[in-house]
């Protein structure tokens with residue numbers, strides 16, 4: 001439950017981040033003052049403009065000032081890279097979240113489901129009860145691959161059980177209650 005809440009919060013945060021990234025791409029980017037000069041002059045009549053760094057007259061299509069050698073390249077690609085990175089990260093995180101936590105979650109729930117018939121077997125064959133286990137809920141991982149869980153029985157009671165995962169085999173023990 002706690003994990004699910006955390007996961008939902010992270011998913012929502014990532015969704016917002018993703019929308020923000022899309023918004024950044026779609027919105028007309030605020031032009032660098034330099035870019036404005038460039039497009040203004042190149043789109044209109046004049047073929048030269050003053051270099052924004054040294055003031056010398058240069059060609060409006062120049063990518064480097066011939067006087068002060070300052071690069072006049074547009075800064076846009078950088079923004080594109082950052083936005084691209086944000087989107088890539090958001091997507092990667094979304095994919096990771098979509099698979100990893102659900103894998104972790106399904107590991108526990110498959111453990112719970114697999115342990116149900118084992119608990120029923122122990123109740124019947126070792127303890128001589130006729131009650132069946134109908135559900136199991138893992139409470140805590142007490143050690144690596146060792147879980148304490150609550151087993152719910154069809155007579156309305158519940159018992160504490162221990163589940164141990166050895167490779168892909170599951171061992172269930174029922175401590176004295």
Ligand SMILES: [Zn+2]
Pocket residue numbers: 051052053054055056065066067068069070
């Ligand atoms: Zn210059």
